[in-house]
Amino acid sequence: MTEATPAKTDARFADRAFVALQLCLPTRWLSLLVFKLTQLRAPRFKNALIRLFLRGYTIDLSEAEFDDIERYDSFNHFFTRALKPGARPMPGNAQAFVSPVDGTISQFGTISEDRIIQAKGHSFSLYDLLPGDADAGDFVGGEFCTIYLAPYNYHRIHMPIDGRLAHWNYVPGRLFSVNAATARALPNLFTRNERLNARFDTPAGPVALSMVGALFVGSLETVWSGRVTPPHLRHASDGGPYTTMQPVALARGAEMGRFNMGSTVILLAARGAIRWAQDIAPGQPVRLGATLGNWRRAGA
Template identity: 50%
Template sequence: MSKAGAKLFVILQSLLPKRLISGLVFRLTRLRLRWFKNLCIRAFCRLYPIRMDEALKPKIGDYASFNEFFTRELRPGVRSLDGPSARILCPVDGTVSQAGQIDGQRLLQAKGRSYTLTALLNDAELAAVFDGGSFATVYLAPYNYHRVHMPVDGTLLSMRYVPGALYSVNPSTVNGVDNLFASNERIVCEFTTAVGRMAQILVGAFNVGSMATVWAGDVTPRKERSVDYRRYDVQQVHLARGAEMGRFNMGSTVIVLFEPGAVCLDPAMAPGRAVELGQTLALTGVQARPGAG
């Protein structure tokens, strides 16, 4: 997309009733009219390079709705989720938007644009935990697999729903809207792991009618537009490395945060690189040091 086209796209989004349109998409994608969902799925498969051979259910007729197709499960063994415990897994299929060290409190969004941890997490105390740590931001295009998995074994500490806008999170918008990820609706999931605390943030977007976690079900859409913070000290939620932790019901972005010194990001996590669930996101700090192991 040209610079002029990208700018026009951003302006158009600011004028559209994004929440109303996203709500309509939410309802349409869940319709269980056979002819309608088949029509939508076939059109989608013609528009995007969908790899149905990887799906647990490879036939269009196997899905009751478009949303069921969109959040389709992968066949066992299609992604490698094994390997040494020092290997931190990429949690999704997608394209790396940015990755690297957190510069004090700031994360890079795009060239010339950054945002703060406190704004992203909506929690200054939690932001201090990751100050100077590592991060990776991965964009999920419409054709990608849309379930989100655990990079490492973890125990859930808290979940925070933060209301916000619903701008698209495609590259044109990322390059054109300040503080995009800290402005959009999002779910912040905090875990304790063998490498310290980790946060995995699911960022909502235009046409993302719903985001869900395996422990809470659908977290969005919701009528109440206020911050919802929940601790999980009593209700223990343990998730193994590679286990599903959530899903997007349309395309969006995942941001993963690690404490300072906890991990060394893999060089393959470079902006613009296509990545898959299960490939190496990082190595633990001990294993990553020269001469270790």
């Protein structure tokens, strides 16, 4: 489990150089350009782009809704592809708190007061992660898990536990890469980047899910609001939080949103709400539906 107090960073010269390059790049413009390119429907262009991507990454299309690239309308349609029904069965244990995505565990553990570990030597405040949330203090001393989605991962986001949407908000920000190199070298990475935060009322108490945008992440989307970005804003005209006109109740394993290109999801739960599984560790790949731990009923 993650230590409460970060030590000296593991950042290398190459990590710092990569961050310095990103600081000079027009990341919002580049991300918008990638979004527009991935939306193009010209068959020859989108098929060539998909084939190029498949040569660069190992992707199992046998579990995808369509295994024939001709059936995808655009590269984005392919990138945000759905899975075949039953491809990610939920565990039989109703108390299992599951991974909402395919990805790699970056960090997890107990929040030390309001500080969340980003990487060795770096932490950030949950109040900075959840600006405008008057109830962010509910997660002080609570539990967190950060999962990184690489470009080759399945990019839809699902519920880790049954929940009813309480409120959500969009937070403008930068669009730095969220890979391990940037996490090691750039302080407060996840609170600098654009993100969408959603808070749910669950049997384990409040659970928040933060969808953190990143370089070349062309779109953040939820099932209740549709596409939220682009445009990638520098300042929010109304930071929320927002509540939906109709109640939004989602079962464990139900889709709640999606990314275009790789990014990061941060899960937050209240103090003592989650007992993490003994066999998970930072750097470990996980798949949607894998048990991260067991949740404890609020007030029990």
